[in-house]
Amino acid sequence: xxxxxxxxxxxxxxxxxxxxxxxxxxxxxxxxxxxxxxxxxxxxxxxxxxxxxxxxxxxxxxxxxxxxxxxxxxxxxxxxxxxxx
Numbered sequence: 163x164x165x166x167x168x169x170x171x172x173x174x175x176x177x178x179x180x181x182x183x184x185x186x187x188x189x190x191x192x193x194x195x196x197x198x199x200x201x202x203x204x205x206x207x208x209x210x211x212x213x214x215x216x217x218x219x220x221x222x223x224x225x226x227x228x229x230x231x232x233x234x235x236x237x238x239x240x241x242x243x244x245x246x247x
Contacts, residue, residue, distance in 0.1 A: 169225075169232055173213065177233035180206040 183206060187199040 169229055173210075173229065174233045176206065176210055177229050180210060181230070181233060 180203065183199055183203045187196055187203060190196045190199065
């Protein structure tokens with residue numbers, strides 16, 4: 163079971179949307195008309211970075227990795243990056 167997050171649920175949902183959009187963009191073939199995905203990713207990035215809780219740049223750097231981990235779907239096996247940590 164995943165421990166409770168220190169992030170509000172709406173922020174985790176926003177991060178999950180960013181990760182999903184990024185994955186869709188990464189899987190899109192070249193020349194597939196990715197304008198909508200790129201614009202969505204830019205909008206989501208702006209929304210994430212301008213949150214009041216990230217007002218200080220140090221807060222963003224310190225919390226962004228933890229937020230990405232909190233938004234990641236829970237699996238029993240560690241991901242490649244976690245296995246090395």
